[in-house]
Amino acid sequence: MKIHFVDSNIFYYHLLQDKVHGPRATGIIGRIRDGEAAATSVIVISELISLFEFRIMQTHKRVDLSLGEKKYITERFERSTSDCHDLITSLVHLEKLDCTSDDALNAFTYRSKYRLGFNDAINLAVMERNNILDIYSFDKAFDNIPWLKRKDA
Secondary structure, X not given: OOOEEEOHHHHHHHXXXXXXXHHHHHHHHHHHHOOOOEEEEHHHHHHHHHXXXXXXXXXXXXXXXXXXXXXXXXXXXXHHHHHHHHHHHHOXXXXXXXXXXXXXXXXXXXXXXXXXXXXXXXXXXXXXXXXXXXXXXXXXXXXHOOOOEEEOO
């Protein structure tokens, strides 16, 4: 059975309903909700929540925004954090994969070999260990991995 790994940007664009990537991300989430086999990792979940928290922190520091704008943006990212939990736990066909210390060590090699960020390199190690050859992602850096097929819709 073919399983797609779901990268963090799919969840991110879906949760924020991004105007460019949101509809495609939502389509992917819909297919998983309808029963398509998929997997993600604890690294993806951590990356998502860390990004939402970072965006909140950035918003508070901005001097070009009014208090009302800051409040609106902050509430949007806080809601996305809560919605992320609800989404991840409600997708029963989404396997949540752990990360091992070997995955982290292998990531050092994949980081330089494939020119990936460290979180993407760990996720690549998780995919390899679990024999996952397909990924849903908008990140074209995954196109550099010869054994991995990236899809964004």
